[in-house]
Amino acid sequence: MPSPSPPLHPFLATVLTLCIAAGGGLVATALNLPAGWLMGGALAVTLAAMWGLPVMLTDRLRDITFVLVGMSMGATVAPDSLSLIPTWPLSLLALALELAIIIAISGWVLSRVFRLDPGTAYLSSFPGHLSFIIGIAATGIGNARQIVIIQVIRILMLTIAVPIGATFLPIAHFSPPAASAFLSPLQLVLLAAGCVAVGALFLKFKVPAGMVLGSMAAATAAKLGGLYTEAMPVPLVTMTFVLTGALIGSRFAGISRREFLAAAKGGLVATMVAVSVVTVMAGVVAQFVDMPFGQIWLGLSPGALEGMGALGIALGYDTAFIAAHHVIRLLMLSFAIPAVAVLVQRRAQRAQESHNLPPSSTR
Template identity: 25%
Template sequence: MPARPPILDLLSWNILFTLIIAVVGGWAFHRLGLPLPWMMGAMALTMLAAMLGMPLRRTRPLRPPFAAVIGVTLGSAFQPAVLGQGAAWVVVMAATALVTMLCGGLGYLYLRRVAGFDPVTAYFAGMPSGIQEMTLQGGLAGGDERQIALVHSTRIFLLVMVVPLLYAATYGVRSTGSPLLSHSISELGAIDWSWLILAGAIGWPLGKRIGLPNPAMIGPLIISAILHLTGIAKAAPPSVLILISQVVLGSALGSGFLGTKWGLVRHAFLHGLVLVPILCAICVTVAIVAAPLAGLPWSVVFLPMAPGGAAEMSLIALALHAEVALVTSSQLVRILMINLGATAVFRLLRLTKT
C-alpha cells in the first residue's frame, strides 16, 4: 500500500475543526474589542478546547507559510526614515542584550532551585527564546523536551495574553488603525505583489540554507526589510492575509497543549505566574533606565526586550502602533543571541564541571 502523502495529513477534518475553533475565538475577541484579537482569541479558545479533550489537531505544520507572511509584513515596517534613528537603536539593542542575559540566568535559577527541574531542562527552559529551537537543543543535550516546550509555551502564552491587555488598559490603545493593517487586496498592484512574493520566496529557503532560527519568518523579514529600506518595495501584505496568519499562529500556540495532562499544565502555569512577572520586572527596570538615553518612553523600550516569541511580540507592537521596526529588530537580536550562544555556553559550563 503506497504511503500517505504528507500534504493529505494537513487536509484532515480535525485540522479544519481546529481552525474553525480558532476563527471563532478570534471573532469573539474582536467583538469584545480586545487588542490583537485574532491571534489572542484563536490561541485562548484553541488551548481551552485542547485541554477539554476536543478532537483537535496540532496546526504547527501549517505555521511556516503564514509565518512568512508575518515576516514580510514586519519587514515592510523598515522604511527609509528608520535609518535616522541610529542612536536610539544602539541603546535599545544594548539594553536587550543585557535583559536577555539577566532573564536567562534568573530563569535557570528559578526553574532549577524552585521548580526542581534537572540542570539541563532548567537551562534550556529558562532561556527566553523560541519554543521549537530550545526544545530541540535541550532534547539533544539530554533535557526533558516535554517540560521545556511546556515552559516556553506557558511563558509566551501568558505574555501574549497579558501585555496587550495591560497596554490597552493603561494607554487606551486598540488594535486598529495601524498603517500595516489597513491595506486591502485591491490597493496592491502587480508590482507590489511581485516584491512581496519575492521576499517570501527568496527569504524562506535562504533562511533555511544559512541556518537562521525560525527561517520561515526571519528570512522573509530580512529580505522584505532590505527591499523596503532601499525604497524598492513600498506596500505591505493586505490586512485580510495578515489576520488569517494571526489566526493560524494563534491556533498553533493553543493546539500545542493538545494531549497535555492538566497536572503538567497546572505545574507550568503556576511557575509561569511567578516567573513571568519577575522577568517582566527586569525588563521594566532596564527599560526605565534606558528610556532617557534612547529618547523614547519606557513603555516603547519595554516591548523590544519583552521575553515573548519574536513573531508574537512584533505582532503586539504592530497592533499597539508601537515602533514595529525597533521591536522586531531587538527581538531578533535576542533570538539570535540565544540560539547562537545558548548551546555554546552550555557546553562550556558542562566542560568546566567535568
C-alpha cells in the first residue's frame, strides 16, 4: 500500500480535493453519464483517499455545501408538486416497511455470514443517520471504525449506482426544465442569508440534517411565496455537485486500503440488500402512484440526504418528494436506532451472564 502523503495545510488539502472532484466530474460528464459532476467527483476523491492522498473539506466548506444543496433543492420545487402530497402515505408506508426489512436482513447477514458482533452488524445495517449511529457506537456498542466504513461504502455505492442505473436500466430521468432567467447576485446573497438563518435554527433544535433541510425550507418557502421565480445559475449548481461529490469521497480519508478491504465485502452485501429491497418497494409503489420510478426510488433510497437530493436535481425529479421521505426516514431511524441498540446490549448482557454461570452441582 502506498505510504500516506505528508500532511498538507487544510487549505491546500481542500484545494487538492476540489481539483480532484472537478477532474473526476469533468471526465464523467464528458462520458455523458447522468449526474456526472456528482458521481465522477465522488468516485475520484474516494480513489484519491484510498491511495493515501490528503483529501478533506473544511467544516466551513462542508456547511457551505449543505446550504447550496438545500438552496438548489428548494429552487427546483415546482408549485404543483404539493398537489402530489395525497399520494405520499403509500410511499411512506413502503418506507417504514423497507427499513424494517433492510435492518433485519442486513443485520442477520453481517452477523451470521461475516461474523461481525451483533452491535457492529446491526448498527452497520441502519440505512442512514450516520452521526447518530457513531454516537451510539461510541458508548461501547459495536466497532465504530467498521461501522463507518460499511456506512460510507453504502453512501458511495448509491451515489454511483443511481446514475448508472439511469443510463443502462429502464429508469427514466428527465432534464431539469430549461430556465429563462437566473437569480441575480443580490438575490443569491439574500436567499443564502435566509437559508443560513433557517438552517442554523434547525441545527439549534437538533433537526436531523438541519442545515440542508433548513436551507431547503427557506428556499422553498421563498419560491412558493412568490419572492423569486428564477432558477439557480448553472455554474453554481455545477459547483454544488462538485462540492457534494468531494464531501462524499472525503469521508474515506484516514481509512487504509486494508481496513477498507476488510469491511468492503460486508458493506457491498449490505448495500446490495438495501438496493434490492428499495427497488422492489419502489416497483410496488409505482403501480399505484403516477410519478417516475426513479423519483420514487430516490425518495425511498437509503442514501445521504445531500447526495440523494443533488441526484434528484441532476435527474430532474421532484425534490420536495425526495426530501420529505428522507426526513421521515431520519425520524423513523431516530427511534429505531436506540431501540435496537438497547436490544443488542441486553442480548449481549444475557449471553455474558449465561456464560459466567457456575456449573450446576451434582449430588
